[in-house]
Amino acid sequence: MEIAHDLGITVNLRKTRICKLSEMWRFLQIQYSLTDTGRVIHKIHPKRLTGMRRKAKKLVLILSEKDFDDWFRSWFNGHCHYMSKIQRSNMLDLCKKLKEEHYYGKTDFS
Numbered sequence: 289m290e291i292a293h294d295l296g297i298t299v300n301l302r303k304t305r306i307c308k309l310s311e312m313w314r315f316l317q318i319q320y321s322l323t324d325t326g327r328v329i330h331k332i333h334p335k336r337l338t339g340m341r342r343k344a345k346k347l348v349l350i351l352s353e354k355d356f357d358d359w360f361r362s363w364f365n366g367h368c369h370y371m372s373k374i375q376r377s378n379m380l381d382l383c384k385k386l387k388e389e390h391y392y393g394k395t396d397f398s
Contacts (some may be wrong), residue, residue, distance in 0.1 A: 318370055329336070332370040339380060348386045 292299045307313050309322040340363065340368045348356055360383050368376055 296355060330370050331372075332367055332375070337371070338378070341379070345358065345388060348390045353387065353391045 312318070312319050312321045314333055317333045317336045319333055321329045321331075323329060344356075344360060347359060351359065364376075364379060364383075371379070
């Protein structure tokens with residue numbers, strides 16, 4: 289903290305968290321890590337995906353089909369580059385399943 293003070297930077301000690309860059313850290317629901325080669329890896333926090341799945345299941349009941357699709361696409365397109373292929377596939381499958389069940393009648397998924 290003395291270094292920051294010498295540089296004229298004000299640091300709030302209550303809000304500032306200093307951690308090693310080699311460890312995973314989270315900021316705004318995105319997990320970051322630094323590889324040995326210096327590459328920064330961004331991953332969406334798994335709890336955020338769970339929360340969005342729950343939110344989608346609730347919103348499909350109250351939004352119109354267009355509004356739901358717009359909401360899902362805007363969130364998905366903003367976060368898809370932080371997700372793995374499996375996570376993207378699972379979220380798209382959930383959206384498709386919810387739309388088919390709610391807007392197009394009941395379907396039988398096995």
